[in-house]
Amino acid sequence: MSKHIAILGSTGSIGTQTLEVVESNPDLFVVDVLTANNNVDLLIAQAKKFQPDVVVIANEDKYSYLSDALKDEDIKVYAGIDAICQVVGMSSVNIVVTAMVGYSGLLPTIKAIEAKKNIALANKETLVVAGEIIQKLALENGVSIYPVDSEHSAIFQCLIGEFENPVEKIYLTASGGPFRGKDRKFLESVTSKQALKHPNWDMGAKITIDSASMMNKGFEVIEAKWLFDLKPEQIDVIVHPQSIVHSLVQFKDSSMKAQMGLPDMKLPIQFALTYPKRLETSFERFNFLDYPNLSFEPVDTHVFRNLALAYEAMNKGGNMPCIINAANEIMVEAFLRDQVGFLQMSDIIETCMQKASFIAQPVYEDYVASDAEVRELATSLL
Template sequence: MSSGSINLCVLGSTGSIGRTTLRVVEAHPERFHVLALAAHSDGRLLLAQAEKFHPSCCVLADESAGQHYEAAFGELGVKLHLGADALLDLVKLPEVDTVVCAIDGAAGLPALVSAIEAGKDIAFANKEALVTGGTLVKKLLKEHAVRFTPIDSEHSAIFQCLSGGTHEEIKSITLTASGGPFWKRSLDELRGVSYEEVLHHPLWQMGPRNTVNSATFANKGLEIIEAHFLFDLPPEAIEVVIHPQGIVHGMVEFVDGSVLAQLAVPDMALPVQYALGLPARLPAVVKSLDLVNVGSLEFHHWDEQRFPALALAYGVLKGDWWEPVVLNAMNEALVDRFLARELSFWQLSRGLSMVFAHREEALAPLLAGDQLEPTLSTIASIDAVARAFAAQFVVPDLEE
């Protein structure tokens, strides 16, 4: 490791973004050093990563899974810590320069908060943590001088395009959506899609939860909320268009009518590398974009009737601060039920609006007390209550 390299702590290293991050590290060994790795339960892959990248320490959040690997990590000379609380200490290590937040779901929020409070630069790929903790995170970012760079391809695109003007000069931003596997399907056709079809994305390689969210457009709904917090924009200034080629990742329209867009091949290595390499642009680890070979770029409006999750996200931003917490928790619970084959895709896509309509009923015990404030403990309580409510909510068969 050279004296000028950046020490990374990669949270969620065994997931899609985590593995892509390590691919970028391999391409630029003189630039980045892996100091720490963390995963939820995949001890086998985490061990293989530790053998390859030689971190000082690792964390397995699932203690029961981690107990089987303590001896193997010890033989490597790598300290293995167990339990989710160990993540909070991992990001605070004095040697860490940048924390890659790629934990799946709202479970990543406590580690994100801990990293910001420790003054670490953040490369951020955990949209659910920002959706649930956006109000709190924005407050902390004002208090701590850290660099907070998005990794999601759409938000990375907007981040890059914003260099073309000031915040006051922004008229609107546009997030593109590939459309997932079903954007051309009719309502009748959506009723009968299979479990396997849902888990096969035509463009991106993602984890199962993100793949399901892409199919329902809940993923894009969460990205609307994420963009609201990241770029301090009202919902009416955030637009979504379907772009099946996945070449244009985001656009910014300025008040003078100019539109800046970021284009690239659909490969998450590019936004990961951009976030880690700032302020420099490093030699590419992705292939060059050949627009002649692409041939044409299509853009289409999205349909609220077929994909109600998007409209739901816009509505949430006009409600109380805690509503995004509830929406994300309920969606995660329903997706887990789909992945367990308890719900059909049709029930999942219709069910989120149904269960969210009961949000005040679900949170009644919490709303009956003092006014809710956006603290980490309050967010955790809201998340737990909403998640439990959705896990038990009876979604009609909806075959009629």
């Protein structure tokens, strides 16, 4: 039986690679839904190639252009975030790949879970902002959440067959990004062009900047807390420049498991779609002789303060991770427009954490309000 897929954010890095996995396995996967935010031309090309039942463009201004381009295709065309939230509940869909960028992925993921669809989660901000709500909903609706992030997929793979064995600690590996080993003096003058040059991974602009600032790793720490039911002190981060060991699990008996492989996001995407089966692939194989030395280093949280701020937000709980996420999204947009310096991003995020309204036990509406409040606050602080 083919698995029917909805891909939210099909024109981004994860979305396009998901479609590569689908194309390589046409007997196993059928694309029912494609959505995009702004990249209407690529969405049109994808729709003509994969012939989904439905396409949705979040930017309603581009609906007419999209509709005209697909008028000769047997494809329904919609626009707006409300439409995305509705199509994830289509009866034919088996699994929803949530690859939308940032906070925008939260509500569609909630709606997909409420529709009892399994989730291939590539939008880490969903669990960062509202991890408690998401996990509660998934449990209530009998929904499985399969991680797509390479680090969380690695932890998940290491835990298979070990679900009854207590985890002592997990280690999320970080490449160190383009500024590994640099000091704060160097970072004072770095540009967005420099920050976008990731040494190992080909990703979208937002996540690449987050990787350079280590906020991405901070978000992964918060995401791991919810995915694997861990305490903050059970999650550690270690720099591994080669990005071969994707993460590790240490058990109560002191033994450790690591998941390894060449950097290729198509592997965790495919595993999330096919679990518990592994498909044969033509992916390049790892050769130990090409990597005679695998090295590991501590993270300098004095230089990369975002990781420390993320731990602080996780320990504080409540809506604090929502606050840090909203402030970070505004800062990344500003940095990409050269409106704020690389180190200033952390300063303003910390100020938002201090000034924004804290709610110890938020409900969904509180997250919406917090997100709006912090975006306005962060923008004013620019």
